Amino acid sequence: MSHMVYGCLMAVDRDHVLRSAAALLTRKSTATMDEVAKAAGISRATLHRHFAGRDALVLALEALGIAECEAALDRARLDEDPARDAVRRLVREIEPAAGLLAFLYTENQLFEGEGQNEGWARIDDRIAALFRRGQAAGEFRIDLTPAWLTEALYGLLASGAWAVSEGRVAGKDFTHMIAELLLGGAVRREES
Amino acid sequence: MSHMVYGCLMAVDRDHVLRSAAALLTRKSTATMDEVAKAAGISRATLHRHFAGRDALVLALEALGIAECEAALDRARLDEDPARDAVRRLVREIEPAAGLLAFLYTENQLFEGEGQNEGWARIDDRIAALFRRGQAAGEFRIDLTPAWLTEALYGLLASGAWAVSEGRVAGKDFTHMIAELLLGGAVRREES
DNA sequence: CCGTGTTGAGACAAAGATGTCTCACATGGT
DNA sequence: ACCATGTGAGACATCTTTGTCTCAACACGG
Known part of the structure; x- marks a missing residue:
């Protein structure tokens, strides 16, 4: 039975393709299927064997983004005190997915009327x-x-993801910059 | 000589077209020339009489965005003390252009290699x-x-512009939400 | 009323992206 | 060696958008 073997290889390939696409679309959101x-x-033909079309690819990327987000939310242990430390953990855990998130975030601006994936609503709720x-x-x-x-x-x-990818800020500062701005803002404060 | 008259009317029309385009592209950045x-x-033919093509339209929008940004920077009197009040003024003055800015900001992610308008560099410098x-x-x-x-x-x-346009936050809170988050962050502080 | 000049509607070709298909080739198991 | 399966390359029609063009209708000043 080679079906199992092929199935497994396909899954690996599919994941690799998905992550390459995420990395590319993060930088150039209008990249063609060929790119x-x-x-x-891989060739465009093989890409079409994995994903029926561009819509299917974006849908799969959205599912990947949601999955990574929820995994990050789980790892960040948002329920543990104090809340500001939970926010710091959240930013740290979600950082690897920031580029993909940025792509999906802007992409979603186009889905104006159409209902969006309920996964986002669940993530929004957990963060809120x-x-x-x-x-x-x-x-x-x-x-x-x-x-x-x-x-x-x-x-x-x-x-943050864009600024890092264009070299305007250092990648190693990503977590600190975002978490501290979100928590403490720009104004200097007396107490730590 | 009717050239002066027509020239004047054209200018008015051009500005109106530009602002309509800005409002539309803010919501749907992939809108076609027809839309x-x-x-x-107006008709697509007339649109093409004002702007040679889509590139020219986006260029004109970029110029408009830069002009509005610089005007906002001027009105905000960034040199007056204290700096936090200057930031508040800046956010308040730049708010009307936030949608257009959002469009241009994401659009610029596509110009990867190509050098971008130097106007942005000047604006970046003034804000920095x-x-x-x-x-x-x-x-x-x-x-x-x-x-x-x-x-x-x-x-x-x-x-902020997207959240307001999708009704996730109230438009009247726009300035306060952005300025206060940027300045003070989410963490409550003792001193005012 | 008559030109001048602008507009809107539509036709048209060109370009780009997409989706589908075929076929030759390589790989890996039997 | 043989066969099966996945792959790459490319051809192909289709669709959308774009840019250009023409022509009739309209407005407005003379």
Whole structure:
């Protein structure tokens, strides 16, 4: 029975193709199927054997992004005190997926009317819940809504990923820059 | 000589078309020339009479964005103390252009290699100088680089514009949300 | 009323991307 | 050596967008 073997190899290849596509589309969101194929080191025909079309590819990338996000949320242990440390863990864990997130974040601006994957709603809720918990504990200010803080996190992840990929900021500072700006802002404060 | 008259009318029309295009492309960055024309209430032929092609339109939008940005920078009086108030003024003044900025910001991710308009470099410098001034005055923390704070401002403007256009946050909170997050962050602080 | 000049509608070809197909080739197991 | 399966290269039709063109309709000043 070679089906199992082939199935396994296909899965590996599929994952590799998916990650190549993510890396490319992060930099050039309008890349053609031909460019995606070349970036993955395969032909356009083989790319079409893995993903029926561009839509299917983007859908698969969205599923990958959601999966990586939820895995990062799990690893970040958002329920443990204090909330600001949970935010720092979250940014650290989600960093590897920031580029993909940036692509999907802007891509989603196009889906205007069409309903978007419910996975995002679940992720939004979990992140917003973290901010809400921090507010309830008196740790976070209450004039910035959890929804906005969640949105701002996405925006900062996206601009951070772009800034790093274009060399405007150092990659090693990514986590610190985003987490500390989101938590403490630009203004210097007396207490640590 | 009707040339003067027609020239004047053309200019008005051109500006109107430009702003319609900005409003549309802010929401749907892949809109076709046909959609842009319809949004402006003119035919595709007339759109082509104003702008040679899509590239020319985007170039014109970029010039408009740069002009509005610089005008906002001027109105914000970035040199006046204290720096945090200058940041608040900046966000308030730049808000009307946030949608256009978001479009151009993501659009520029595609211009990878090609050199981008030097107008952006000038704007980047002016904003970074504001943050640098705040740091020199001991007002802003020094572990967040001016370049990153500038980038973060763009990211927050973009995510703010999208969040408002999709109803995830209230439009009237736009300025406060962005400025206060950028300045003070999410963590509650004792001193005002 | 008559030109001048602009507009809108549509036809048209060119270019680019997509999806499908065929065929030759390589690889790996039997 | 043989066969099966996946792959790459390329041909092909189709679709969308673009850019250019023509022509009739319209407005407006003389």
